[in-house]
Amino acid sequence: MSMENYILNFILPVLTISMLLIFIRVFKGPSLMDRVVALDLLVIVGIGAFSAYAVLYNKQVVIDISLILALIAFLSTVAFTYYYVKGDHEKDKFDMN
Amino acid sequence: MNSVILRTATRVLLPILLLFSVFILIRGHQEPGGGFVGGLVASMAFALYTIANGIGHARQIFPLSPTVFLISGLSLALLSGLVGLFLGAPAFTGIWGSYEFPGIGPLSTPLFFDIGVYLVVFGTATSFIFTLKLKE
Amino acid sequence: MNAILIAPIVFPLILGLITLSLWQNRKMQELANTIGSFIYLVIGFLLMKSVLEEGILVTQAGNWAAPFGISIVADTFSAIMVMITSVMAFAIALYSISSMRRSNVICDMVNKREQFGYYPLLNMMYMGINGAFLTGDLFNMYVWFEVMLISSFILLSLDGSKLQLEGTFKYVTINLISSAFFLMGVGLLYGLTGTLNMADLAVKIHEVENQAMVTVVAMFFIICFGIKAAVFPLFFWLPSSYHTPPISIAAIFAGMLTKVGVYSLIRVFTLIFITDIGFTHTIILWISGFTMFVGVLGAASQYDMRRILSFHIISQIGYMILGLALYTPLAIAGAVFYIMHHIIVKANLFLVAGLVKRLGGSFDVRNVGGLVNSYPFLAVMFLVPALSLAGIPPLSGFWSKFFVVKAGLELQEYFIVFVALLVGLLTLYSMMKIWNEAFWKPDPGKCTSEKLIPGLFSKKNIFMSIPIILLAIITLTIGFYPEPFYQIADRAANELMNPSIYINKVLGGVQ
Amino acid sequence: MAIYFVLFFLTIGAVFILIASIGLLKMPDIYLRMSASTIAGTFGVASMLVAVAIHFYDFGIFLHIAGVIIFLILTVPVGAHMLGRSSHIIGLPMWHKTVRDDMKDKYDHENHTFKTFKKEGELKNDTKEA
Amino acid sequence: MLNMIIIGFLAAIAAPFIHKALPKFAGWLLTLVPLGIFIYLLPMISPISNGEVLLLSYKWFPSLDINLNFVVDGLSLTFALIVSGIGAIIVFYASGYLHGHKKEGRFYGYLLFFMTSMLGVVLSDNILALFVFWELTSISSYLLIGFNHETERSRYAALQALLVTGGGGLAMMAGLILMGVVGGSFNISELLNQAPAIVGHSLYLPILILILLGAFTKSAQFPFHFWLPNAMEAPTPVSAYLHSATMVKAGVFLLARLNPVLSGTDVYHITLTVFGGITMLMGAAMAIGQNDLKRILAYTTVSALGIMVFLIGLGGKYAVTAAITFLVVHSLYKGGLFLVAGAIDHETGTRDIRKLGGLKAFLPLIFLGAILAAFSYSGIPPFLGFVAKELIYEATSHFHVHPVILTVAAVLTNMFLVATAIMVGVKPFFGKYIQTPKHPHHAPVTLWLGPVLLGVLGLVLGAMPSLISKGLVLPSVAAVAQAEGVKLALWHGLTPLLLLSLLTLAGGVAFYYLSFAVKKNMAFFDKLALVGPEEWYKLLLKGLVKFSARQTAFFQDGYLRHYFYWILAVFIGLIVFTLFYKDLFGLIRVDFTGIYFHEALLVIIMLLAAYSAIRAKTVLSSVAALGVVGYGVALIFAFFSAPDLALTQFSIETLTVILLVLIAYNVPRFSKISSRRNTSRDAIISIAAGLTVTVLVLLVLNMPSESKISTFFLENSYVAAHGRNVVNVILVDFRGLDTMGEITVLSLAAIGVYTLLKFRSSRKKVNVEKLK
Amino acid sequence: MESLLAILIGGLFASAIYMILRRSIIKLIIGLSLLAHACNLLIFTIGTVVRGKAPLIEEGNKYVTETVADPLPQALILTAIVIGFAVTAFTIVLIEQVYQSVGVDDTDKLTASDK
Amino acid sequence: MRNLLINVFLAFIWLALTMKFDLSNFLFGFVVGFVVLWFVHRKNKDEKRYITFLPRLFSFLWMFFREVIKGSVKIGYDIVTPKHYMNPGIIAVPLDCKTDLEITTLANTITLTPGTTSMAVSEDRAYIYVYNVYLDKDVQKSIDEIKNGLEKKILEVLR
């Protein structure tokens, strides 16, 4: 089994299965924080996938994408938590089904 | 957001990210990146800083109105587009300097155009942030 | 030549930037905008002049040869549109001066508008409009559409009243869907032909192995431009929104924006999608009939002047589209002529409506009355565009209708001609309804402020009156002296009917 | 030889990411989910990046990757911290088997800060066995 | 000739200002305009009577062969003289009638505007120029009928007249264009030569019908006659001028003018005769039932117009001569009688003949004008009316088919007319004086001069018919019938026709007395009116408004999603229809080979996310699912060689989601507001739309273009544009203009967001201040 | 792969349409965003869909040496994404304003401008 | 800190001198630079700290690395097995760190270590609240673990 095949048939599937699981959490919530954690993780998985891609196609350019992805994930987390705390918490109770 | 951890982290991150954004901008012509992403990164850095340190602090290190960035960005892009026109070529003709600056390469109208894009994106995103912050 | 071609796009942007940097200084903004609008007017005329003298003008942005870069092309049709836009811009610039100074009548918040970017937005909208007119690239047209749209979104919502927000909301959402269709159409077309340059598309479209697919893709453009042009049954955004903004904005919208859609329809359906005319243009024909009819009927039950006028836009769009559908030189010339006439007349009617509101106190014709006695000159200024819209000879509207009807009769499309004529009659009915109510009927006394309001030529209203007179004079000129205007329209039509002229000019270097 | 290292680190990373994802789904409260997800952000991604570094074995790329890792080290914990902090401020419920909460009722809504911890007095009150 | 027209219009525009400057003399002064034109036209009689035809051509719109070509022949000159001559009298009359009226100046303006337009109609040789003037007469008529626009009835009548004549006009326009297209010219003088071609053309019938629609509506022929009596809301001078003497005859004029082109077929003659016959009988009969002076005159005008159409329909030299003569007579006496009616109204304050009597003593000169007109009207020798009536009977009795029926109809009509002549011209002046709202004084010269002049003219011309016979009537007949006319003569000897005339008079007197009985049973007529054409008009208008309201409520119902339904219906409908029509479904190829597991899974996740965005019960979960879709798109970009796109998509998606959450935070939960029926319908629609798009993509993928312009970018990106990231080079160089637009949009969005929020907040502040 | 993407595009399009047809204002904007994704993917799919062949010229080369992805659709999509973002941002804020003025998340309550 | 920069600078000079820009050469250059610095500063009391800085840094990193792996495996095991071994809780850990940088570094290190998360710093900066998934029966033991472990190492590196 070549490295390409290994990545294509093991690494990437594992990562996408992770995405599926994360997605379930994104959808289930129940609170906004849960979704934020999940989306955050989703971006992390994205970075992982990009790393695998960099190896797979021998393209280094994806690395910098990772950096921006990390920045994005961080920004969204901070923004969400910021507004979440600022906002009216009572409303979130509706969200806790 | 009164968290010393966040505050400290963003203060450390801001210069790094701004530098990184310029890096993204400059190398955009050769590798993935460019003015748009660069501008976004810069504004994200700024957004982080604003959220963590409050709009007052942010205003202190960023005294210009975002509109100034919009106007200067658009003007720069437009001017670099019109340079060709003044030289008798069609508008938006790329003009390249001969001297190769280290790390940047030759100065060129597409580069300035991209810088214009960077400024506009930065101005727009910052304007969003400030407006939404003001809204509270 | 390069400069004059790009100027209608670049200059409004420059003006927009200047006014934007004068954000808080109303006086300076007004001054800059008025002077700028005049320069813009000159640019519009210069472009027209160059095109008339030199034929189709082309410049390749970025100096990249034709199908690769973005071509900017001014044929007679584009030049006409650009010129009229500049005329409208000038009229609106003047009208804005006093319509905004007098804040208490039109809207409490109106005098704050400049502070919220009224002039920059207006100018950048012109940039988008002109871009759409001048571009020779389909995707670039999408970009200009968006420039135009987003400025119009903001302008539409500028006062932020509830009704306005609601109107804007509908306008925005429907237009976003239209943009999506545009984008999909461009994508599919690129897949089929591998190019975006419209001239190149016109060539490559014949090389598509399955021509039927071209026809399918053409439907996307009928839909997306149809929405922008407000044809049946895609017009709903227009009557929902056009009556909500301040009148100077409503006027420029009513005059210009739908015409951009019509322009684009005419452009692509005379240049690119002409491989299956029997199918595509028949569909357009049906659309035009329904558009005319449904639009005019929409107006019949309305009482708000702006609503009546809005519905009439739709019906008049039908005529223009009819010209395209008939697809003969006369018909296309008729459509072009119709556009010229309609922009001027419809914008003027909105401006007059603004004066009626100011002087009579309401947009609702039931609440206004007796204006023919209190403001006889205003009455004349209403009658000119109103009768013109109704197609009363020899005003401009008559000729427009005449060309289209004649073309229809020559093609033996009797039914559509019947619809067109019937709609003409109903238009007359609507216009006279406004006249009967607002001008003839005794003042119902519902708006008591009348005594306090100075006349048409008072210092406070003079800048509102001047553009109205200006536009009325244009209408009368077109009406009484149609020959040169027809010559130009005919020239435009000839170019449109013979796309090879356009194609050769644009692709000149390549082929 | 290097290829095996690459594969090894990739595998480690992918597996830990998968585990973190499962944890995210399985854990009973937000704090635990967060804790589970951190392992992906640190261990998982880091090992994958190491794999990339080994694969290219190039100084420029090494610098890039070091940059990414440093950046992650700077941001991931801050993000997690913010998540935890906010969740607690809002009062998102903790798992019923949570044994202790020293932060309870420490939040000062006016200054958006947490009051200091008083060891003796409050320790007993706050200690509660589930 | 053009100068004349231009002067007329200029005078019309100047009139209000002249009146403002010289309120006392404006009327006198403006009378000079029509009078001048009349005098200018008079000398042309002699060349015309020698058979000459003057053609003058002014270029106007040569590209479309629409030019101001004027023709002066018998027909146009006769009409032009009537228009300008009576015009002069009317303007003069109006200066007294409307003396001191607030809108007197405007009135002159309208009147002169009309007169000039009418001159344009009768003098035009170009049918389109004619149409232009024709419509102008409609508009001026509208303005004049609505002159007393404060009353609802005036406005109603004005609009009615405009819509009826305007509608007919539009039909006529189509007819004229068709005729021009068929005949190859818009000039009547050229079309005359094409007559056989036009008559023989398959479009002849539509042309005829369309033109007749124009003529019939303008000339108030059955069933379009109803607008004319209503038009009597106009001031009396207007009624005298437009609605009896001139404008309403435009239709007759047009028929006469186009007679050489269109006549000769059975359908032409039968249609004109039948409709003309019905109109003349009906108009005359209805006139009997009226009590209002002006309404009586209005219905008799309808009848008279019917007679003229009837005569043109009969054709032949007798009929046409009769028509032309009757036209002149009618203009003289009807104009006079209207002026009389106006004077009576002006002096007494009423027009109800039941309330009028014995005015002879108070208004002697008016009486003179009235009785002269009435004699001419009744066809009593030696008045011109007698000459005309004789000619009519001559024409009917000599007609080759059904002479008896035609003659009986003509006689009957004339009997009614005689009766009305007595009602209008005799009844108010004789008998006992009845108290009227105003006590009649001696009428000023402005009021009596006109009627007397017209009455005397009727007498003089009747006594010496040769005065107009050679100069006007015969050339007119030549123009209309392309044949030698009948010379006018007062005395034909003791013929059976004279007997008919006597019978007519006797019958007229009898009908006059019978009329009182008829009027007592008006209820019957009122009921009849309920099924008449005016009711159709009302129903049509009401129906229009109702239908419009319904239609608008149906289409423009305010529900955004219904608008989307329409758009989608068009989208799916058009595309699917085209796909079927062009039989493209067979070309779909689906190929699922070469897909990696993770790619498929990613697609599945995205679809699941999209689905859960739909099914989500809370806003946040929906937004989060949307975020997943967006990240998925970015991953696809990244997987398939678009790193720049992936970067952008990731950042943009995050920003969008952040924005959405900030905004949507106020909305706690989606309420379940759509019914199950709606949701399933929408589901079907959306799936259909989705399938359509999928099919399209598959189809396009199966027929990719051979060459793409991108090769150029790949080859030149580095060499010519010094950039290795081709996408970026395209963005900033190859297609920099796109990016220019793009950043403009961005800036605008920033301004927009600022504006929206800022305006809103300042508005809120205002509200708060108001509350305080 | 293109076929799969075609199905994805259709699915996204269908979801977008379904969301747009809902009465909720918020769902409408979510629908519009989905629509934008569908459009971008459509253009992307119609360009060349290849793995690991970004349209970048290798350092030291003057041209691309192998078949790479079509750069033009990518540039178009990039422009479209940015424009879409700008418009969406404005729309989101607009929708918030509309929502605040109506108070209910229901487009059926927005009929005043048509009455 | 200054010396670290100087060391890196020296490494770069080494790269420039050898004209061989790769990772191993950089590391080699770094070592050479370190040796040079050691040689220069071995008598200077203040500067000498740098010489021990690296060992301390590595010691900290090693400990951190160990903790990360330990925590990851622990939680990973917990996740993949059906039974829960978790005993979570929030504890207040008294702080010796004083400056922003110290506190932030400690907090981030705590968070980066799987199983623990710094939730907040108290107003007076006397305590850091830490969420611990595997709290010891004796809470003090968990507190000490942080205080004697990470905090000590960090302060050693930073002071």
Ligand code: NA
């Ligand atoms: Na476990």
Ligand code: NA
């Ligand atoms: Na942790």
